[in-house]
Amino acid sequence: MRKIAWVWLMIVLAVTGCASTNGSGQEKTLTIGNTIDNVTFDIHDHGNTQTESIHVNMFEYLVKKDGNDPQKKLxxxxxxWKRTNDKTWRFELRKGVKFHNGDPFTAADVKFTLERVAKDxxxxxxxxxxxxxxxxxxxxYTVDIITKGPDPIMLARLSRISSGILPxxxxxxxxxxxFIRNPVGTGPYxxxxxIKDDRVELVKNTDYYGDKPQWDRLVFRTIPESTTRISELLTGAIDIAVIIPPGDIQRVQDSGSTYYTDKDSARVQSLLVRQTPGVVTANPxxxxxxxxxxxxxxxxxxVLGGAGVPTQEAIGPGILGHDPKLFNTNVYNPERAKQLLVEAGYPNGVELTLSSPASTKEVAEAIAAYLTEVNFKVKLEILEQxxxxxxxxxxxxxELALQGKGNSMFESPLPLEVFTTENAKGQTDYSNSEVDKLLKDASTNLDDQKRAEQYQKAQEILAVDRPRIFLYQNKFNYGVNNRVEFTPRVDEMFYADDIKLKE
Structure with missing residues (x-):
């Protein structure tokens, strides 16, 4: 009987992968519940924050962001590193680093990695x-990165998603x-x-050049349904759950075994608005x-339980180009909205489709209700991730798609350059020559004050043209098992060795 019970315990531990101590030879495991699966292990071919939060434990950047102040580079x-002229950055590389397969890390790997993403x-x-x-x-152990023009945000580029160095x-x-089947980096794990649509598992790199990795195993589980994710957290099957719905925050706080924490992020929720000629939303x-x-x-x-700030801009405080006049604003005016539809030639209302991922279903439903009140006829389309x-x-x-967009650079170009005529083609089909010029000029402007003014002017135009209707800047929230010490980062990353198991 005892043997059966012991076997059953081992099966439970293997399935849940929850955090355990090093006592009795048990594996020290950290399990995180994400909403979506790892997209790919080709670091250049995705733009997903939750995927990057896995990758940062495997692939390392030339420079790192500070967890609380992403403008500070480590x-x-x-x-x-230093800028040697307007188009050249010189980097001195760390010696004695090995990839997971034993290959030494050298300047050739930096050249291959960055030129691959810059040319393909x-x-x-x-x-x-x-x-x-x-x-x-x-x-x-020395490289020069040469740019086509002056690049004021080179360090920001090198501290995010596609800058993890490949062998x-x-x-x-x-x-x-x-490589995707068997990815290799230099990181501590x-x-x-x-297992697609289920989990990614990493193990500690015993040959890591830095401090010894704290965990034996990292498990990133894919749990799209919030009810399942919260249940797994409350039963101890996972140690950290992302995106706690407002209705579940109190449960997490009161369970006795978990706690709730959140952090302001650079993520902005918006409505993508198609302006293709002939589409109803082409009408301003x-x-x-x-x-x-x-x-x-x-x-x-x-809907969010206060976990956000209303906005009319793509970026928030702390990022160069932020416009305070467009932040923490609410232009709600349903009577004027009804009149605008009449002026647009739709006195009896007009039909449109609003698409949303399942993870923001409640937000999409609320928006659809607001639009219905002013005579829009809304087809709500909720899609799995x-x-x-x-x-x-x-x-x-x-016509409309609800989207949350992060900003892994913590700089204006990443969220704003999607609005150039070239980049918007086929997506929103937005085009404004003044915005094109402002963004092009800012991209090579090494004068921070003038560059900030260019981005602010572009955002003022975008707030009127509305290729996206910005809704709010998110707070990112988590439920955490009491046995784990976890402080969220503003960039939404999970650096495993910053997460401690309480003794």
Whole structure:
């Protein structure tokens, strides 16, 4: 009987993967419940924050962001750096670093990684790196990054998603598909398994050059349904759950075994608004009516439980180009929204489709209700994450799509450059030559004050043209098991060795 009970206990521990102590030879495991699966292990071919939060434990950047002040950059695989002229950055690289397969880390790996994403237009993150002309290897531990024009945010580019350094020889030998099956980085944790739509498991890198990894195993589980994710947290099957719905916050706080924590983020929730000729939202009066119909403050207070700030801009405080006049604003005016529809030629209302991922269903339902009150006839389309992503990648949304966009650079270009005529083509089909010029000029302006003014002016135009209707800046929240000490980061990353198991 005792043997059966012991076997059953081992099965439970294996399935849940919850945090355990090192006593009795047990594996020390941290389990995190995300809402979506890992997109890919090709770090250049995705733009997903939850995927990056897995990858940061495997792949390391030349420079790292401070967890509380992302404008502050810390040494990573580069120990020092300096700008040698307007188009050149020199980086001194860390010595004695090995990839998970044993290959030494050298300047050749930096050159391969950055030139790959800077030159291959098919990669998702190409546009964020296309300004890199070339990477020159000075010696095994020194590189010069040469840009096509002055780049005021080079350090920000090198501290996020597509800047994790790849092993050049191994990647070229394995090919993309081979690398995705068995990815290799320099980080404190290395790949063990990926069960699609279920989990990613990493194990500690015993040859890591830095401090000894704290955990034996990291498990990132895919749990899209919030009810299931909260249940798994409350029963101890996972240690950290992302995105706690407002209705579940009190349960997490009162359970006795878990706690709730949140953090302001750079993520902004917005409505993508198609302006393709012939589409009803191509009419500026219709777009204005949509924004005026939505009570953003009530949306934040009642649906999000206060976990956000109403906004009319793509970026928030602390990021150069933030416009205080557009932040913490609410232009709710339903009577004017009704009048605008009449002026637009729709006295009896007009039909439109609002698409949303399942993770923001409650927000989408509230927006649909607001729009209905001012005579829009709304078809609400709630999509599972995979289907939503496919529609987003293929640019096949209809009039409106609810989207949360992070800002892994913590700089204005990432959220704003999507509004250039070239980048908006096929998505919103927005075009404004003044915005194009402002963003182009700002991208190479090394004068921070003037650059900030250019971004602010662009945002003022966008607030009127509404290729996106910005709703609110998110707070990102978590439920955490009491046995774990966890302080959220403003960039939403899970650096496992910053998460402690209480003794």
């Amino acid at each position: 040494p990573g695989l580069a120990t020092s 237009k098919s990669l998702v993150d190409y546009s964020a790196y296309s300004g890199i002309q070339q990477v020159n290897v000075i010696d095994d 050049a020889a191994y990647f070229q030998k394995q090919g993309v598909e081979g 290395k790949f063990d398994k990926w 009066k219709v777009r204005e009516a949509i924004e005026l119909a939505i009570d953003k403050k009530a949306l934040v207070d009642n 995979t289907q939503y992503k496919q529609r987003d990648n293929s640019n096949t949304f209809k």
